[in-house]
Amino acid sequence: MELALHGKKLLVTGGSRGIGRGIVLAAARAGADVVTCHQKDSDAVDSLAAALKETPGDHHVLRADVGDTAEVDRLLGEVKDRFGRLDGVVNNAGVISHIPFAELPAEEWSRIIDTNLTAAYRVIQQALPLLGTGSSVVNIGSRGAAAGIPLRAHYTAAKAAMTGLTRSLAKELGPRGIRVNVVAPGVIETEAFDAMPADRAAGLRATYAQKTALARLGTVGELAGPVLFLLSDASAYITGETLNVDGGI
Numbered sequence: 001m002e003l004a005l006h007g008k009k010l011l012v013t014g015g016s017r018g019i020g021r022g023i024v025l026a027a028a029r030a031g032a033d034v035v036t037c038h039q040k041d042s043d044a045v046d047s048l049a050a051a052l053k054e055t056p057g058d059h060h061v062l063r064a065d066v067g068d069t070a071e072v073d074r075l076l077g078e079v080k081d082r083f084g085r086l087d088g089v090v091n092n093a094g095v096i097s098h099i100p101f102a103e104l105p106a107e108e109w110s111r112i113i114d115t116n117l118t119a120a121y122r123v124i125q126q127a128l129p130l131l132g133t134g135s136s137v138v139n140i141g142s143r144g145a146a147a148g149i150p151l152r153a154h155y156t157a158a159k160a161a162m163t164g165l166t167r168s169l170a171k172e173l174g175p176r177g178i179r180v181n182v183v184a185p186g187v188i189e190t191e192a193f194d195a196m197p198a199d200r201a202a203g204l205r206a207t208y209a210q211k212t213a214l215a216r217l218g219t220v221g222e223l224a225g226p227v228l229f230l231l232s233d234a235s236a237y238i239t240g241e242t243l244n245v246d247g248g249i
């Protein structure tokens with residue numbers, strides 16, 4: 001199913017790799033104009049910029065750390081200068097680490113909460129003046145937030161809080177015609193799997209696959225589709241929801 005986003009102006013955080021890259025490219029191919037950001041300069045940024053040149057529309061790949069309030073302010077200033085308005089925001093940028101709770105340093109707790117949760121507060125608040133009636137915010141959560149995952153208490157705490165933020169904002173911003181939803185991925189196969197030793201990647205694939213009804217991991221494209229649906233007018237009466245995209249975990 002193809003979802004039309006013609007003429008929509010979107011901001012997607014963390015678009016240089018993985019799920020964010022998939023969302024940016026799918027949205028551009030569906031006719032949207034997209035600004036995306038990344039924290040680090042890398043070959044992935046050049047690769048995304050090259051791929052975007054093959055799509056129609058007006059796209060911009062900018063460096064901005066969503067963990068830094070001043071950089072988010074600057075990012076939204078650039079969005080305003082280039083687009084003048086926003087029809088959609090995807091809070092996708094995220095970081096993860098695996099640490100036993102008993103050994104979790106306070107700095108690491110704060111880093112994970114900041115990038116996975118507080119960044120969404122910064123981005124949505126700064127985007128609000130640009131978001132009009134019919135616009136849509138999609139927060140990328142995690143299926144693990146509801147299920148719980150050992151060694152990731154900090155990460156799942158941040159992702160679970162994203163649901164409360166989403167539901168409250170859906171009620172607060174609904175009268176202005178702004179929808180707010182969560183997409184909660186299960187295990188999606190990104191470049192992170194390519195970076196692992198082959199036997200570890202195969203082991204992880206097998207372990208996660210057996211937990212899903214579809215007996216496999218998800219792809220970046222299969223995650224982008226539901227995000228595009230929530231950004232599009234096809235979902236105009238859906239807000240405050242969490243859409244699990246997890247192969248039936």
Ligand code: NDP
Nearest residue numbers: 014016017018019038039040065066092093094142187188
């Ligand atoms: P990746 O690590 O592959 O990509 C993360 C992206 O976010 C990169 O583009 C990275 O760019 C960017 N990013 C990270 N920190 C910052 C920051 N401070 N400022 C700006 N950009 C930043 O992650 P995934 O694609 O796997 O995950 C994307 C989202 O989906 C995350 O929110 C994650 O928690 C969630 N998720 C993923 C799952 C999966 O199976 N992959 C499962 C459940 C949820 P750079 O490093 O260049 O800064």
